[in-house]
Amino acid sequence: MEESDVEKDVREAGAAEKKQESEMSFALPNAIGDRLKAYYDDVASAPVPDRFLSLLEQLDRAEEKKKQKSDGEEVE
């Protein structure tokens, strides 16, 4: 069933209003908001340090070993 133009207008107006509301929640004055973003991205845009990548790799491997071991025990 197709919606009428009026229904569509109402729906779109509602959506626009919602969108505006959600944008409002981030509506820091730009002078502050832009600086805040720059401050944050200064760290967030840096590549992920190797120490974290190797940490996760170790954790993954340890988990894997543990699993294989327990699987093996079940078989025996």
Added chain:
Amino acid sequence: MTAETDFRRELIQVIPNLRAFAASLAGSFDRADDLVQETLVKAWDKQHTFQPGTNLKAWLFTILRNEFYTQMRKKGREVQDVDGIHAMQLAGHPEQQGHLDLQDFRKALEMLPDDQREALILIGASGFSYEEAAEICHCAVGTIKSRVSRARTRIGQILKIEGDGEYGPDSIASQIIGVAPAA
């Protein structure tokens, strides 16, 4: 096995955000990365408690924040302050010569109370909704809203942004009034 690898990949994707949030909490890059490391280990240990399909980023932020405040309680406030001063000195490294503006902003941010600073970061930089931020900080949505408002006002005062002419005090005040309805 595949699930674990996915979990690892998803963790890696959130790390840049975790580092930025941790740096804003801890005030020093070294402490921030220690905090991230502990968060990753904790998250790994309790990955079975994470519900797939829910917000992993918010889940990790919650772990990191809890870890930070647990450490703070253990170590006491003085340690944090010393680190904060250290961070201000660090902020002057040469690659950032072009970012004098950023240094001022960093200092202004340091002057905010912890609860206001984290609310401002979560909403204005990390991209969380008020609802998500409230969950991360274990408080009401209205509390987050008022913390963000107060943080914004204070930063504006410190940086004298309201004196730029770009944003008069009235326009800032009216935005705050406009943005902070009861939750």
